[in-house]
Amino acid sequence: MRAAPRWWVLFLLMGLQPGLHVSHAAGSFERDIKPILSEFCYDCHADGVEKGGVSLDAHATPAAMRQDLQLWEAVLNNVQAHIMPPIEKPQPSLEQRARIIEWVETEVFQIDCTNPDPGRVTIRRLNRFEYNNVIRDLFGITFQPADDFPADDSGYGFDNIGDVLSLSPLLFEKYLRAAEQVMDRTIVSGPSEPDVMEITHDMMHGGNDRDGAKWLTSNGDIISQYDFPGTGTYEITVVAGGDQAGDEPVKMAVSVGGRQIVIHSVKADRKTPREYRVDHHVEEGSQRVAMSFLNDYYEKTGPKKGDRNLMVERLVIKGPIRENNAALPPSHKRVFFRQHSENNRLEVAREIVSHFAFQAFRRPVSKGEIDRLMLIFRLAERKGETFETCVRLALQTILVSPSFLFREELQPEPDNPERVFPIDEFALASRLSFFIWSSMPDRELFGLASRGRLRENLDEQVRRMLRDTRAKAMADGFAEQWLQIRNLDLVTPSEDVFPGFTESLKESMRTETRMFFRHIQRYDLSILDFLGADYTFVNGELARHYDMPGIEGGEFRKVTLRGTPRMGVLTHGSILTITSNPSRTAPVKRGLWVLENLLGTPPPQPPDDIPEFEETAEAAASGTLRERLEKHRDSPVCRSCHARMDPLGFGLENFDAIGRYRLMEGDFLVDSSGKLVSGETFTNSRELSRILAEDKKEEFVRSFVERLLTYALGRGIKHFDRCAVNEIVGKAALGEHRFSDVVVAIAESAPFQLRRGDPFRPDEN
């Protein structure tokens, strides 16, 4: 068996049967189910007739049926999508369909909501978006190194799925580089105390070489040239001594670049030279450093007899040195939150490393882990690196370690699929923060987790997190993928047909949808507003595109849609554009988009070798696109699915391929009326939106919950998740579908709170 079972199909079924609860008795097969199957299915799939290789009476009991789960998946899929029975045959009622579905789920698949299977989430690598956000929150810098990482692959519609996020050598190479770059931008360790250049006497000019030093026996200069590596303060130290004579000590001037900066009184004698130091600001570049003997003295005889000479052993230039702590960036001070001195270097380093390991690993860190991180600190120390560099290397190690890059969730008995455990509070904090902020937990979450009080404050914390500005990550991470507006990057409307379509208009469209999502999220409105909102956000450019007079300028503002043909997200320019072909609308794509993303009831895949419908010049002369499409789907094979997709798309035909309102298509009047397969009729897009927002409310809410749950968990939805979804949907309805109620209900759900073990699966190949 190669193909993984497509359990998700079960889940989608729920879209058709609002209000049914699995806890009700599912009825016995003989009494409740067999008569339905017998009436509608057995003609082709029983008693030796096996159309399509499907025989429904091969198994007598649910236990026997469980041996062939794939068959029953197919049954569910086809019954749900109204593919079976074929449209020309007698059809079971919706209630009868629902009964079949419920029976299969409870009896064949044995889903038990009182003892829910939380499933398991594969360990998740940070994706690019999360990596950037975590770097921001860890160090307080805006640098986004992940922009140069290879793209993350997606699965189940999102790019935060543990199973799909792989780690190639190239990516690890980039992690290693990014860790260095992040540290470059966070702390000052490098050229601040880098180069200590020691210039010995044999590298200097002037004077005489004698006894391992330079000597000046008369006034004059000893000269050296040095390439100062940066602009800043340098410590310039001359190791000097001399022969003392007369009534004053040897005087030595030091000059840089021809300017005298200090005059030292050199009292040391030739046997015990001393260090004479001065700090001086120097511009980057090569400069002449001179030591001058200023007060030569020589008396051959008499009471003042003596000979004064200057001896220079070596010159030491250290720098540039940071002027003071104030010049250091805030991120540097954030890392070095405690000052060190020579006798507590190790202790301070350990404290810093422990602090960041905790933050970066998002959990308590063991002594052993810190010991290992300190190994690199000690190694660097032995190599004579600065304190800052030693700490920096330990932090770099943290940034490429598996506990940082992966979100680990440890549990007892990880291999035992029978045991279910609540995830620990730190893992819970991370699940929450990555769900709502796409980043690491903040101090408050860590604090609660440390005290074991997060679970009991869950509701309050989730609502707090949603109010935080970091919650806008849900627009980037979730909304852009749920609504697929990221695909705006990929669409290229034909320049011939739509000369007015610009990159800036594209950006405005994206902004509209993002702001719309943010508005519902921030003001905690009903998620039904996504479909039925009578408002949107436009700037001057988009307003012109939408034919809304009186709005100018680049700033977006909230406007009412009353009296316009638009309503909800479905009539956003972004959505209408990404569901079109470059030169024309694609009603089927729009219908499919609605089924997949808003209603959660995608049709099955089309049969192989069915060509996509496409525009030609001759065809356009024969009627509207709609008329031609209707002909196209005359074939019975195509009809059952297109009957579900096409009307949804036709209802939007008054919007062209870049979302402008239109009455005419070429020479023909656009007809945007239609009838859904479930019977509702509409005459235009607003009525269609209203039907979706009201009559299809249950499907939409369920679909939204499924998608948000997928995103929150980082895994695909499985058949056993239906209990959790039912519960979340139920809670959302109690709270009038407020955005926060859905998020809280997800956070409280079994799959979010619990883990079970992973059965060992040997490779099948």
Place this chain on the structure above:
Amino acid sequence: MNIQTRKWALSRRGFLRGTGVALALPALESMIVPAMGQSQVKARLTKDGFPIRMGFVYHPNGVIVPNWVPRGNGNNYQMSPTLKTIERHRSEFQVIGGLDHHKAKANGDGGGDHARANATFLTGRQARKTAGADIRIGISVDQVAARFIGRETRLPSLELAGDKSRMAGKCDSGYSCAYQYNVSWKSESVPMPGEANPRLVFERLFGAGARRKPTESERLRKLYQNSILDLVLDDARRLKSKLGSTDQRKLDEYMESVREVEIRIQQAEKFDEFEMPDYKKPSGIPKDFRAHVRLMYDLMTLAFQTDTTRVASFLVAYDGSNRTYPQVGVNNGHHAISHHRGEADKIEKLKRIDYFLVSEFGYFLDKMRSVKEGDGTLLDHSMILYGGGIKDGDRHSHVDLPVLMAGRAGGVLHPGRAVHFGSVPMCNLYVSMLQVIGLPVSRFGDSTGLVRNI
């Protein structure tokens, strides 16, 4: 692009001849190598001592078949209209017919031919149909080569792509997007994503600047990097022991990548000093697709020329791509019109897209031929496979695929002709290619043997 002659030091040749490469056999899932006990293999060089380079270029969404297939066989074949654009390279490539990818067919998995075509092209394996959990395909031919000969160059392999952005939401018919956006697979579950940004490719190839003796601070940096890698490998081992089996596989991915990078760092100084190519660092992705593709071909040439790597793949556009080609007046999406149903207007446009893609490949051949190596050219010492996993975009057929093979691999190949193998697995060609570079491989993917006389 000013391409300098690569000077081959004698010592380097000696080095190449003398280096054996350890076979990591257990990890090569999709291969059966006869001499399992054999632990060393030598990358074969050309007669005059040059390494053989291996390149793979992907053509998306099939071709207009009548315009692709040449008339006749052998040296006197008649060039087809699409290939006319590279007539000037006639003596340097062969048109190959009769190669099939049966594992790209549905085989019971339903729709998703584009995802499968893409995923199967270099792997010869059936993609497991999943939207996420348990992704599985197989190691790709370029990565097999990279495992064997990749240690002899600074980078084991190079992966390039023409698409920066990826489709959000669902990919082809229930297949995870990983299948559709990657042709190169390091293992059965780890794709090697292609880099689309020419700037980043350049930095990866030449970022360190001209090779020279490392300074003290560079030596220290290396020391620290190695220590960091040791530490995190240790962490990974400890973590792995506490996880369930699926999570453990993810940690294995991590550890394998760390080790790979570790080897790369350790090996870096083994390589000769080379001069920075006289080529301006690209600043990003050009807006014009033609300019973008050309930059990528330039970089592939530079990578081969400087012997930074000997294995490269380029996914010009992924299969199913709906890119428009305004460069040749096609403002419709490529995928949408590829289902042309015989409509003349669409076929005409598809011909233009095919012509465009092949003529840009011709640009690559220009570059490869302009680099002199010994008495020949860089192309003479290469084998570059060009093709796609779908023959006819209208029908999604995966047999008799459109394939070109450019280069001589140092005199082993016979360019300048058209050849048709009837109907054999594409993987037979891959086995032959792997053998050309000296690998003792007898099977790969769904191969049934090899193709002789290529």
